[in-house]
Amino acid sequence: MSTLLEVKGLKKYFSTPKGMLHAVDDINFTLEQGKTLGIVGESGCGKSTMGRVILHLLSPTDGQIVFDGKDVSKPDRQMLKDLRKEMQMIFQDPYSSINPRMTVSEIIGEPMRIFKTCSNADLDREVVKLMDTVGLATRLYNTYPHELDGGRRQRIGIARALALNPKFIVCDEPVSALDVSIQAQILNLMQDLQAERKLTYIFITHDLSVVKHISDDIGVMYLGQMVEKCSSKELFQRQLHPYTKALLSAIPRPKPHQKTQRILLRGEISSPIDPGDRCRFCTRCIYAQEKCFKESPKMEEALPGHFVTCHYHRQIADGTLTSQD
Amino acid sequence: MTVTPTAIDTSIDVSSIKKETLLQQTWNGLKKNRLAMVGLFLIILLLFVTIFADFIAPYGVDDQDLTRAYTAPCKEFIFGTDDFGRDIFSRIVYGSRYSLMIGAVAATLSAVIGMLIGSLAGFYGGKTDNILMRFIDIMLAIPSTLLGISIVAALGNGIRNVIIAVAIGAVPAYARIVRASILSVKEQEYIEAARSIGASDFRIIMHHILPNCLAPIIVQITMSVAKAILEASALSFIGLGVQPPSAEWGAMLSAGRAYIRKAWWIVTFPGLAIATLIFGLNLFGDGLRDALDPKLKT
């Protein structure tokens, strides 16, 4: 399996009147072709911003992005245009991510029209093929999106993302806005498409059960940093970062007898503006020590393939450091 | 294996699947709204009267008959005659031409200028936005009627200057509406999506932003036609712009003021004409706005 995407030290800062907002701070990971990297985190962790920076919908403040062996951190116009054919995005909100004034076929066909990948005569046929691939009935060809439900709209978004035959798709919470039974349909579809077309996904979500189902590897983000990264299986068996532990324990399981002992986090999330040199999680961490408030931890490989960003992960894991509560 | 195994029905000729164009959608939406249809009827009536004025008006616009001055409405003179014995009905019919021209031309002029300013401000933002909108703010600080008066006073009377005065007064409204539209559409995810599939700035503006701003602009045009007509009449009323003996409705109102007790019909009918036309335009404009908003359709 070859590495399709490599991200090194990726940063995205926004300048605000109150100070510098560290939306994405020093992210590192590699992604192999045909695999899915799940990115989880709660609101404000920077996962959506990171997805957009990788796709160059936002320009990175610093860092390196290597796609298919080429450094695409600062692409020129032509490179950017070529990249668009290889990297696509599926958006979260099926209601605002498609133009209400365009028909289903116009939306799906637009990428092909822009890049002139096929003749006008063939365009119809290609669009119908794509509609079929994502499970949209042909009779919806000239329908407007407002006449369709969330699930169908999301299928339009997926068809549009597939139109240029990309290698890599960033999926930004693609099923969060959908009902549970529709979610399942769309997730199955995305898995099938990945198998058929050897797609590589970055799957951004806040829903841990969804991410477990669909990802090979998972990265957990908090306030712009990746606090833990390992295989999907490993994450649910053994969490090394206190935040990940709390996150997993917070999920209500549909199992009435399993009243899990929940680790309740203290207080609220701290500000991403000028966070300073300290662990982002220290204000809420039940294991926090003095060092955590003074020095920002770096991501290290605690176990083979299992990365964590915490000063005391070893001590927490072997029990020498216990909760302060 | 894909989820729904629908075989690609290549026998369906997709070009035969009818697409409802914006025009059709709008018309369908309008048809349902009775008040809007009333408004449309009144507007069409005005157009009809304007075009076929020569056939509808029983008398010439300036045909005087001093012996028949101040005649009350009767079979011979449906709306009566004025102080010069001119048939008021005929004058109203011919006067509709002024209203139409002022309304249409002024609205178009202000729309074009306003849209240009608003588009630049909205799309580029930053300093451009700041400078342009402060300029608009200055214009807005002056009441439009006062602005109109100043311009006509400076340029002189006559229909051309009235149109200019009224048009300038309406520019800020367009600029703001277009800018607001663009700002809100710009933030929509589908604009981002368009960028992600490789669309150029130009394509994004033409295919994605502007078509979604059309609704408020079209409605504003309808409303500003009404406003233009009203303002022109107001200007004539106070003695600026189109003056008697022109049969502009506002001028007729002004001239007839003095006779309100003696011959109420000289003032009343031009007034009613103005009111009816404005009423029709407003009704139609409201209906158009409701019909053009896709979010209302579900």
Add this chain to the structure above:
Amino acid sequence: MDENILSIRDLSVHFIKDKSVVKAVNHLSLDLKAGETLGLVGETGAGKTTTALSIMNLVPNPPGKIVGGEIIFEGTDVLKRSKLELRKMRGREVSMIFQDPMTSLNPVMTVGDQIAEVVRLHNQCSKADAAVQAQKMLELVGINAERYGDYPHQFSGGMKQRVVIAIALACSPKLLIADEPTTALDVTIQAQVLELMNDLKTKFNTSMILITHDLGVVAQVCDKVAIMYAGEIVETGDLDAIYDNAKHPYTIGLFGSIPDLDNDTERLSPIAGLMPDPTALPDGCSFSPRCPHCTQYCKDHDPALEEIDPGHSVKCWLYSQQREVEE
């Protein structure tokens, strides 16, 4: 009726839109005992919120209309109460928490005043006393009483929802209706809020109807569950009955759609198709177009909700005794 604090019998609510009639709730019946928590589960369009609004007789009219049934709360039919009686009931006997904390609070009133408002509306007390009670409620929901004078925009989503809970519980209502109270919140905040709701529920012995689509939340908080589909309750029972022994194909389908955190699933088993158009519900069983066990009989005849085990009722021909009788 005996220990039932709430009894809904045969409720039907329609919405008139243009010329079509949306059948939002169809012949719905359910019971709730004092101190019990019922989870009302269903997807978008199932009719859960409409049912909740009906309990307080708050269905917007027009376009909504309660076309039949009765809602017995504490002995009398809510639908027959006068406007004055209803106003007295709302906020005092029955309270509601809405889904979006961002828009449920008045942005120009301090949070303390908003809690005090509901206290004063239902109690003859002075402004000062109401303020004291409001401060007590703030502390109860885990917010420092000093924040009485702060405005909603100064709070985060989770804290706003706590304020909403404080308002809802300020007059110790007998029944609390919570409409997706934690859907808009992050998972860690959701855990905090659910914990809070559980504590308060026990403290005040409030009955609760928790509306949600999240089966995980229901498992943590509820005693009973009712599954809604197309305006009807298709299955209802105790927590164990539903989670260990679900019978209705839709319920089974719902469980099959959720990825399991503890076990690996290769593929999810979603329910094919979509919820029916509420203006054109199918004849017979409303789930028939999507049901893997559908028969011709199901398409022609609409089953009734029947008790198959003590405390466990299902609306399905697969389990109905009645059908055998008719055939």
